[in-house]
Amino acid sequence: MRTLVRLNYAAPFGLLSEKGKAILKAIGLSLRILGIIAAFFAPVASWAADKAVYYWVSHGSPTDPVWTYFLQGAEQWAKDTGNDVRTSFHSGDVPSQQEAIRAAISAKARGIVTSTPDPGSLTKVIADAHAAGIPVIIMNTEDKTSGRDAYVGGDNVAIGQRWAQYLVDHNFVKKGDFVWMPVEVPGATYQVLETQGIDTVFKPLGVTYEITEAKLDQAEIITRMSNYLTANRGKIKAIIGLGDLVTGSIKRVFDQVKVKPGEIPVVGWGNSIDTAQEVLDGYVNAAMWQDPQATSYLALSMAAMAASGIPAGFDVSVGTLYEKDKAANYLKIMQGSGQK
């Protein structure tokens, strides 16, 4: 067979020089590469052609545990409804996320569910989606001015306010105290909004704070947080973990720096198994559960509803601040999800 193919290339050019034959062989080789790739993709060419396609586009990082719960919700919805949900993570990279949403528009998606990387950054693409008749539901991080059809998720300003108020109400901080607020990525929308909420409580009371960058890598988070805590242990009166990774690292940081559970009050996000366990063990006083699976599930349901012509003229608010007495319930939910 191989000889036959070679004869096909060379036969009409029997009088060619060796270099000419080599060129033809190179072209033949290129055609074979094209053929192999095309053959590889061909059997799946009509894959999912008969299913309604929804796009689930996250500004989060696939290494952030909370986003795996969000993803589970989307996958569960796809399984339950029989629709095709195409998912992607963009780790805060706005151009790449906009490109993904525009790809969804080109692919004639039935609905798009996404989260906001920066305020104002999705306004244009949402207008494009609407022009193509595609509803867009924002989840997790809100942008009211984006023109989205609806929002499903927590109100990050209110959540920041609740954390700060919790510390004040329980007499953990008072005028002139200093609060440490580690976050994975400074500048991310969730941090900006949470800090706005915290400001509304702390600023009038004269409580000061510092936001520090912890990064997204678990080992680096622990190192950076341990270093900061070692250097500033004396002045830190409370900690607010502005993200799930940092709050879920409190036990490891406290153990490393030899801080006893409860010695420094901590509030923050509670969407990870680590944090729920920390609440049970007394390292974290109160943590915010965001209902991540439910958020994705409801957002996709609303997108489907809007695509069917029923207007999604309302938002869905989620989020519960849990303490030690309820932590076991959330731990059970997350462990159950993790076992799937």
Added chain:
Amino acid sequence: MGAPISLLQRLVARPEFGPFVLLVAGMVAFTIRSPTFLSLGNISNFLAFTPELGMIALGMTLLMISGEFDLSVGSVFGFAPIVMWTLYNAQIASLEIGFLIAIAIAVVIGFANGWLVTRLKIPSFLVTLGMLLVVRGTALYITSGFPQRTWAANSLLTTILVGEFSVGRLRIHTSLLWFILFAVILGYVLTQTKAGNWIQASGGNPEAARARGVHVARTKVLLFILTAVMSAYAGITSSIRVSAANPNSGTQYELEVIAMVVIGGTALSGGRGTIIGTVIGVLILRMMQNGIIMIGVPGLAYNIFIGAIILIMMALHSWLERRHRAGT
């Protein structure tokens, strides 16, 4: 018969032939899997982000041909728009003046990189890694981590840099035209001018180049400046187009850009490379990233596909090139 064969001979002999075959193969594969891949809407989408990374890749190509590379391009991409929008939002400067100041700062960053590499003989890997952290840290510090407002400006500059127009149903940004113009100019400089010879000589054999009177250090410093300016320009363009100026913008773009340049046939060791190859490399990687979203690769598997595609492309490229050199 002689003329067509001669044309074919020249075409196949080009170093960009391998990447070009891979580009066509990828387009065929994605179109088979997702017919909307080649729709006008998706081509418009594909061409929106491509010039931004492409501009950085053009600068990086010349720098890598001269035997150096720059890891700080992603942080300059994020930092320059922060400078421009901060000055504008604080009403310290107009958008145009802010733009010029941001570009001037990029010149300083590029000069610092080049000076440290050529005068103090520190490897560019270490110098630009340090610069990456300095620039990214500065962006975070001056903004306290907050993104800058970008959507309030109504300036001729934004239209010139990244205005939109339509050709039929194809939506084009002016950034694509700037990218093409820069590619033509830099391609001409590299292949048709004495400066181009100097760039290739600086990377191919710097000692011999010096002996022949080439100003190797000066050439490299200028290329570091060019790369930083292209990164700043691309970052500003991007911030206007996507309506976002976040201090974390451009994170890890340096690796993506280096991959584009290498896939396009530029040698990591310097001395060899072409602008056309880089343009094809840019198109290949952007096509892959667009295509795998179009066909619905699961979100958590995204990096597996991108990494595997880069490895496969490099292997195929190397194989095609070896066969080409061996004349088989």
